[in-house]
Amino acid sequence: MSNLIKNNAIVADEWTRVIPPSLGEEVVKKQAGKVVLFKLTGEPTYSPEQIAATQIPATGKILLPLTVWQANVAQLAGRMAAGEIAILIATHEPLESLAATFSDINELPLIAVFVERFPDGRIFTMGNLLRTRYGYKNELRAVGDVLRDQLFFLKRSGFSSFLIRADRSAEDALSSLQDFSQPYQGAVDEALPVWRRVNRSHA
Amino acid sequence: MYKYDAIDQQIVDERVKQYRDQTRRYLAGELSEDEFRPLRLQNGLYIQRHAPMLRIAVPYGMLSSEQLRKLGDIAKRYDRGYGHFSTRQNLQLNWPKLEDIPDILAELATVQMHAIQTSGNCIRNITTDQFASIAPDEVIDPRAMAEVMRQWSTFHPEFALLPRKFKIAVSGTKQDRAIVQAHDIGLEFYKDSNNQVAIKVWVGGGLGRTPILGTVIREHLEWQHALTYCEAIIRVYNMHGRRDNAYKARIKILVKALGIEEFKQQVEAEWAHIKDGPNTITEAELNRVAQHFEPMPYESLPAHDTSFDAAIASNPAFASWIKRCTHAHKQSGYRAVTLSLKPHGKPPGDISSEQMHVVADLADAYSFGELRASHEQNLILADVKLSDLFAVWEKARAAGLATPNIGLLTDMICCPGGDFCSLANAKSIPIAEAIQMQFDNLDYLHDIGDLELNISGCMNACGHHHVGHIGILGVDKDGSEWYQVTIGGKQGNDASIGSVIGPSFSAEEMPGVVQRLIEVYLKERTDEERFIDTVRRLGIAPFKAHVYAEKEAA
Numbered sequence: 001m002s003n004l005i006k007n008n009a010i011v012a013d014e015w016t017r018v019i020p021p022s023l024g025e026e027v028v029k030k031q032a033g034k035v036v037l038f039k040l041t042g043e044p045t046y047s048p049e050q051i052a053a054t055q056i057p058a059t060g061k062i063l064l065p066l067t068v069w070q071a072n073v074a075q076l077a078g079r080m081a082a083g084e085i086a087i088l089i090a091t092h093e094p095l096e097s098l099a100a101t102f103s104d105i106n107e108l109p110l111i112a113v114f115v116e117r118f119p120d121g122r123i124f125t126m127g128n129l130l131r132t133r134y135g136y137k138n139e140l141r142a143v144g145d146v147l148r149d150q151l152f153f154l155k156r157s158g159f160s161s162f163l164i165r166a167d168r169s170a171e172d173a174l175s176s177l178q179d180f181s182q183p184y185q186g187a188v189d190e191a192l193p194v195w196r197r198v199n200r201s202h203a
Numbered sequence: 204m205y206k207y208d209a210i211d212q213q214i215v216d217e218r219v220k221q222y223r224d225q226t227r228r229y230l231a232g233e234l235s236e237d238e239f240r241p242l243r244l245q246n247g248l249y250i251q252r253h254a255p256m257l258r259i260a261v262p263y264g265m266l267s268s269e270q271l272r273k274l275g276d277i278a279k280r281y282d283r284g285y286g287h288f289s290t291r292q293n294l295q296l297n298w299p300k301l302e303d304i305p306d307i308l309a310e311l312a313t314v315q316m317h318a319i320q321t322s323g324n325c326i327r328n329i330t331t332d333q334f335a336s337i338a339p340d341e342v343i344d345p346r347a348m349a350e351v352m353r354q355w356s357t358f359h360p361e362f363a364l365l366p367r368k369f370k371i372a373v374s375g376t377k378q379d380r381a382i383v384q385a386h387d388i389g390l391e392f393y394k395d396s397n398n399q400v401a402i403k404v405w406v407g408g409g410l411g412r413t414p415i416l417g418t419v420i421r422e423h424l425e426w427q428h429a430l431t432y433c434e435a436i437i438r439v440y441n442m443h444g445r446r447d448n449a450y451k452a453r454i455k456i457l458v459k460a461l462g463i464e465e466f467k468q469q470v471e472a473e474w475a476h477i478k479d480g481p482n483t484i485t486e487a488e489l490n491r492v493a494q495h496f497e498p499m500p501y502e503s504l505p506a507h508d509t510s511f512d513a514a515i516a517s518n519p520a521f522a523s524w525i526k527r528c529t530h531a532h533k534q535s536g537y538r539a540v541t542l543s544l545k546p547h548g549k550p551p552g553d554i555s556s557e558q559m560h561v562v563a564d565l566a567d568a569y570s571f572g573e574l575r576a577s578h579e580q581n582l583i584l585a586d587v588k589l590s591d592l593f594a595v596w597e598k599a600r601a602a603g604l605a606t607p608n609i610g611l612l613t614d615m616i617c618c619p620g621g622d623f624c625s626l627a628n629a630k631s632i633p634i635a636e637a638i639q640m641q642f643d644n645l646d647y648l649h650d651i652g653d654l655e656l657n658i659s660g661c662m663n664a665c666g667h668h669h670v671g672h673i674g675i676l677g678v679d680k681d682g683s684e685w686y687q688v689t690i691g692g693k694q695g696n697d698a699s700i701g702s703v704i705g706p707s708f709s710a711e712e713m714p715g716v717v718q719r720l721i722e723v724y725l726k727e728r729t730d731e732e733r734f735i736d737t738v739r740r741l742g743i744a745p746f747k748a749h750v751y752a753e754k755e756a757a
Contacts, residue, residue: 040447
């Protein structure tokens, strides 16, 4: 059963996510005795060795981390042209580097933003900027620690599909897209604030 | 005050439904502790020492009598018959049950109230001057703008999960009473040289572990751009604020790290993209909201009232209450009244259900059915006729709400502390009570005069200790409770952060320490000099010498 929500329905996921292998022990970063939960904006996600060791499936539609794509542009150009490549960017990776990699961001049929932990609200600004600043029009997907209680905010920030975390029910999550019927402020899905949409002097 | 329309009501009703389901899922084990935490916090629910604590929003401190009665009834039915007004002008219940919160929220929604974003890493309740619209030094009534901002910040999708909490204060007076410099964003409204409403924008202030006063990021912002400019600031913060260390996650740390010039440059670059966008406030929208804040239907009254003047002349206790607990009003023949929630020997800011009903009745009878909560944790009747003041005093006194100590040492700000709060290092209420009993002599208190004493039970600084003339901070040393003392802090336009006088004290020593600080002041003060002025003139040395000399001798 798929856990992907798109157009208010659960649909099959036609994209295979490519994940670089972990090589050796991961270092647990600590600060004042506490595990550091979030990566700082600009921190690298994968080492050059991991990127080099990544197995890329030879056929089918694949979702690649931005850095893996950047290391394999030449080999994969044909598949990009065939619409088989989508790009995944993590919340701590700079959007500028995604924008600089493609002359037209709308060549991509799908961009996924990976959120390692749901309280990482950078994902909302990234969705907003991809839509409003970089003019991205195709599918924008939230991937990772994606839970139903954040769906409404993700939708309002420009996301159009949501891959619910595997241990949670996408069926249950669907209703959270409708948590509020008339939001106050303008955002990506509805640019106008309520007072520009509705005549409130008589409401 | 602002009245909900169908849209506002639908949002709070939908919130109750949403939170009821979140609570159900948590209790059913479908949401983990970590997953539920941000959800409950953004609904004002903390898990505390004895029970959950629910923080109910009182937007910019405005309450109707109907709302206060409802709060009283909720406190009686779901709690132990009292509530606590906090320094964020909110009301806290200390003993509700987690399972009852959805029902409490549903009751609140019936009187246009909620607990949305009273905690958590999001934009919090927007605070302002408790004397908005009536203060003689007011240039702009900031409440319409505060309401526009409340709506904009409510469930703002992009800023739903910030690196840390985010507090905004607005002020429209010459003398700042909203501590705009101690907020993540402070908006100071003024009239510019063209007589247009403009905003001076402060950023990066905050108390807490690293107290920093804000810096001006923009001297002049046209009011229409308040929302888009705040969006630009918060967007830069959301992307670049530190999420790797909760103690360094506030915007003040980012502003310090980048430097105000670089931070400003990033904000202005971001703003260039969204300036004049749809969230730009229109005259029509501001006017629609401002209609809810029209001046009250005042009577035209002379500046003097003979019965009032006679009562002052003949009744010293009434005269002393008038002096401390009433405040000048824009409108001739009216005064604002502060009802003291600081009777000696009781937890500062606490109010019983019965008292809430008394205050609501007073508001209905004498002050157009409205009242305000102040960040000093008192309640205000904003519009009382001179001829009614004596009756208000008698009724307030009978209910224990007329201690004539506003602005005096015993009108202290105090967080709930270690008796209730699981974050606290030390108790704060017993310290407050002990100091109040030490100074339980009104003549002596009045002689000491204006003095702000603020107590926080930990460095999160809910009691604003850094900006108290005397600040007391609970600290933990090897598992026992100690108190660090600062002097020379101040709120207002000339705000300052207090200086630590030396090693910390035990709880038993605290009343004596405050006593000795006061002794130095009384000996050294010149005519008309307040405690804070003496500290600023002399520095901390003579205070320190006297406090620790006695300590060594003892």
